[in-house]
């Protein structure tokens with residue numbers, strides 16, 4: 001990313017955050033150059049970039065002014081009242097997986113950050129060190145529960161987030177996806193009902209489908225997250241075996257539950273004796289100066305099964321995740337991991353442990369959260385510019401995913417085929433629900449390389465949407 005783009009993203013964020021409200025005058029080009037230690041030409045380019053995005057406008061001889069408030073409304077809150085439904089349709093994801101690997105496609109579809117946002121040099125160095133120092137261990141399997149070095153580092157890191165865990169409470173898994181699958185396997189039998197957010201992460205629906213579980217969608221509000229009243233009603237009136245929730249920077253809405261709501265959710269689970277599977281995949285990717293507290297930190301009764309991952313934060317290719325469950329299930333969970341894939345890649349476990357031990361992670365996490373916040377601001381500005389009026393757009397409180405609800409009756413599933421032919425992918429809304437709905441929505445990954453190709457891709461995608469609206 002060029003310096004002027006970074007400056008434009010920073011200013012764009014300040015505008016979104018209301019530091020410069022609609023109509024406010026931005027600092028002069030000279031002032032901002034001095035303040036940021038950049039050249040005048042960099043500041044001029046940044047202001048031109050913001051003009052191009054439609055965020056500010058120049059008034060002759062007066063300077064630059066913020067154009068208006070966020071032009072798009074938030075997506076609608078889904079209606080409640082659904083019954084539990086069997087889950088089907090996992091195969092629909094194959095189209096997106098193929099597009100994610102195709103270098104000719106600009107991939108807004110897969111929820112994987114571009115490698116430039118990840119600490120790739122540090123990971124390569126950690127991997128070299130581990131092979132040099134622990135070659136014999138790398139050549140062997142680290143059977144469940146996984147390498148003790150990694151479990152110890154993770155327990156230390158989770159302690160800083162308020163979770164008191166023994167390294168032996170942790171099981172290393174192949175990503176968060178496997179952690180959730182193991183948790184649900186321990187808790188449920190085929191046909192059981194699992195409460196999920198609506199909309200929810202499609203990988204979770206794949207797990208439910210595989211285990212023949214029924215999903216009970218509970219509405220998630222784009223500004224507040226999972227609606228607790230319908231959840232409590234479901235706990236009271238139905239036999240709900242488990243509830244899966246992403247309390248921080250959820251996928252696809254990017255919404256984060258307040259601490260009060262998190263505590264209320266844990267209390268609800270205790271009152272009704274319903275286990276919570278907590279998906280904390282994006283838990284560190286929030287730029288608030290304080291790492292959000294996981295539900296697990298308030299779990300006194302052993303109801304929360306905590307699932308984490310390094311996929312979105314450190315290295316997607318490692319495929320490392322972890323599960324922290326109530327102590328009485330340790331052996332059962334280890335056996336479940338063994339039965340699924342025997343063990344998790346040893347060099348990957350040791351490399352991650354070594355990287356965590358070096359202590360660079362906090363700096364990286366801060367930089368990543370900041371970069372993703374800028375990417376999200378940028379994507380929202382582009383969508384507001386290129387998509388039809390009436391498009392509703394999420395206001396993510398972390399992570400790097402953006403959810404857009406299109407006006408009219410555009411079916412984004414049908415749109416995807418056309419969009420892929422033009423070299424642009426996105427995740428169609430229907431993937432995020434077990435029972436239909438969200439067909440006029442799409443999820444986009446903002447953590448892409450923001451080059452000319454990405455800009456043109458969004459412009460083209462906006463054109464396709466407009467064509468469909470007629």
Ligand SMILES: Cc1ncc(COP(=O)(O)O)c(C=O)c1O
Pocket residue numbers: 111174175176177178201203246250251279281308309310311319320321
């Ligand atoms: C909310 C959420 N949970 C879990 C996962 C899967 O994580 P992993 O890649 O670690 O299996 C994803 C990946 O997109 C996700 O978005």
